[in-house]
Amino acid sequence: MITSSILVMFGLGLACAVVLSVASKLLAVEEDPRVEAVLDALPGANCGGCGFAGCESYAAAAVRDPDVPADRCCAGGPDVAAKIAELTGKAAGSAEPMVAFRRCAKSEGNVAKRYDYQGVPSCAAAKLLGSPDACSYSCIGLGDCMRACPFDAMYMAHGMVHVITEKCTACGTCVSTCPNHVMQIVPQAARVMVLCSSLDKGKAVSEVCEVGCISCMKCVKECPAKCIALEGGKIHIDHTACLAYGSSCQEVCAEKCPRGILRCLGAAAAARVQEAEAAA
Amino acid sequence: MNYFEMLIAAIFVNNIILAQYLGCCPFVGCSKDRGVAIGMGAAVTFVASMATAFTWLMQKYVLNPFGLGYLQTLVFILVIASLVQFVEMFLKKMVPPLYKSLGIFLPLITTNCAVLGLAILAQRNEFGLGVSVFYAFSAALGFTLALFLMAGIRERLVISRVPKSMQGTSIGLVMAGLMSLTFFAFQGMIG
Numbered sequence: 001m002i003t004s005s006i007l008v009m010f011g012l013g014l015a016c017a018v019v020l021s022v023a024s025k026l027l028a029v030e031e032d033p034r035v036e037a038v039l040d041a042l043p044g045a046n047c048g049g050c051g052f053a054g055c056e057s058y059a060a061a062a063v064r065d066p067d068v069p070a071d072r073c074c075a076g077g078p079d080v081a082a083k084i085a086e087l088t089g090k091a092a093g094s095a096e097p098m099v100a101f102r103r104c105a106k107s108e109g110n111v112a113k114r115y116d117y118q119g120v121p122s123c124a125a126a127k128l129l130g131s132p133d134a135c136s137y138s139c140i141g142l143g144d145c146m147r148a149c150p151f152d153a154m155y156m157a158h159g160m161v162h163v164i165t166e167k168c169t170a171c172g173t174c175v176s177t178c179p180n181h182v183m184q185i186v187p188q189a190a191r192v193m194v195l196c197s198s199l200d201k202g203k204a205v206s207e208v209c210e211v212g213c214i215s216c217m218k219c220v221k222e223c224p225a226k227c228i229a230l231e232g233g234k235i236h237i238d239h240t241a242c243l244a245y246g247s248s249c250q251e252v253c254a255e256k257c258p259r260g261i262l263r264c265l266g267a268a269a270a271a272r273v274q275e276a277e278a279a280a
Numbered sequence: 281m282n283y284f285e286m287l288i289a290a291i292f293v294n295n296i297i298l299a300q301y302l303g304c305c306p307f308v309g310c311s312k313d314r315g316v317a318i319g320m321g322a323a324v325t326f327v328a329s330m331a332t333a334f335t336w337l338m339q340k341y342v343l344n345p346f347g348l349g350y351l352q353t354l355v356f357i358l359v360i361a362s363l364v365q366f367v368e369m370f371l372k373k374m375v376p377p378l379y380k381s382l383g384i385f386l387p388l389i390t391t392n393c394a395v396l397g398l399a400i401l402a403q404r405n406e407f408g409l410g411v412s413v414f415y416a417f418s419a420a421l422g423f424t425l426a427l428f429l430m431a432g433i434r435e436r437l438v439i440s441r442v443p444k445s446m447q448g449t450s451i452g453l454v455m456a457g458l459m460s461l462t463f464f465a466f467q468g469m470i471g
Contacts, residue, residue: 005351008342012355016362023366027373125439
């Protein structure tokens with residue numbers, strides 16, 4: 001009895017060992033050393049801004065798949081893109097610099113508090129009870145995005161989040177973190193933007209916020225380039241088309257906005273300030 | 281017992297975690313995130329079905345003919361461990377997407393008590409090969425369900441106020457006990 005059990009266990013163990021060692025030879029997967037090199041070149045923040053599951057997935061895809069461009073890492077910027085292009089033998093394109101943008105102006109709109117939230121300081125937790133603000137689409141201001149930001153590019157002030165353009169890599173972590181979907185990625189060169197992300201109808205918006213977008217469609221009608229549309233309840237601006245059209249429209253959309261919530265940004269805003277000063 | 285009854289019995293009435301208390305370590309360890317819970321559940325389903333088939337063949341053609349039934353536990357552990365190792369290598373080479381989603385869980389369940397338990401229970405109930413595999417599959421679905429429910433609760437617990445001494449695993453264990461009590465309501469549903 002002892003002999004037979006010892007023999008069976010020994011035989012089984014031997015058989016399993018042989019099968020496994022043969023399998024490890026036959027099924028060995030060669031790792032491409034370039035994947036490791038590309039991974040070293042990447043920032044390693046695993047922010048997911050490239051659209052892959054993390055730096056490692058992107059490195060593997062960039063090496064193996066000829067259709068994956070070398071400039072997808074928004075955190076690394078042009079330097080990293082150049083390095084990856086060199087390692088993988090791809091052309092380094094020039095990606096349009098993007099930035100995260102907060103679509104809310106609740107402090108200007110004097111949005112009332114629905115209740116005084118005293119719980120765990122987290123937007124997601126507050127959202128479980130319904131937004132603490134009268135508007136259900138506002139920046140709750142408890143800083144989930146700020147804590148999620150892998151690049152410390154956000155800070156809280158006046159109950160709302162602010163983005164530091166120089167640090168922001170447009171990785172999109174804040175966009176997916178915000179329970180109210182307030183953040184959006186836009187080109188740094190964007191000329192105009194709506195500072196409201198409410199999906200409510202006009203009346204409901206004007207009851208809770210003095211500046212919120214009431215979806216009056218004026219901008220949609222005025223835009224000569226037809227690059228503004230009402231999509232899924234909020235105003236969507238096609239920035240590529242808007243930038244391509246150029247400044248000849250004099251930002252008529254911002255001018256005609258009855259709520260003053262569609263605003264000029266960057267260069268367009270600076271030009272406007274200069275004009276106003278000259279007129280004065 | 282028909283297949284549908286067996287499925288319901290294995291998922292709800294005799295839930296492998298909440299009624300039979302097998303596989304408690306992944307139940308506590310891998311239940312902090314619903315995505316991870318699903319991944320773990322899928323890996324257990326996959327491995328348990330395969331392992332039950334292999335151990336059934338082992339029992340029928342090696343242990344029974346030589347009268348070595350007393351070696352069941354040892355032999356099953358050996359076979360399951362080798363099988364999981366082999367499956368891991370096979371997936372890595374042949375099905376990389378599946379390896380990516382299940383890969384990190386496979387080494388964790390090499391000698392998981394739920395997997396071994398299902399293989400032994402199938403023997404004890406004297407099921408045929410097909411029925412054994414179906415039994416293991418449905419019980420593993422029950423495992424996935426319990427893990428997923430637990431993960432959903434724990435995701436909520438993270439942002440709730442829990443007394444300091446109860447935070448983390450302790451409240452998790454309390455939740456597990458309550459869930460187990462809840463599942464006892466299914467007892468007697470199927471004779």
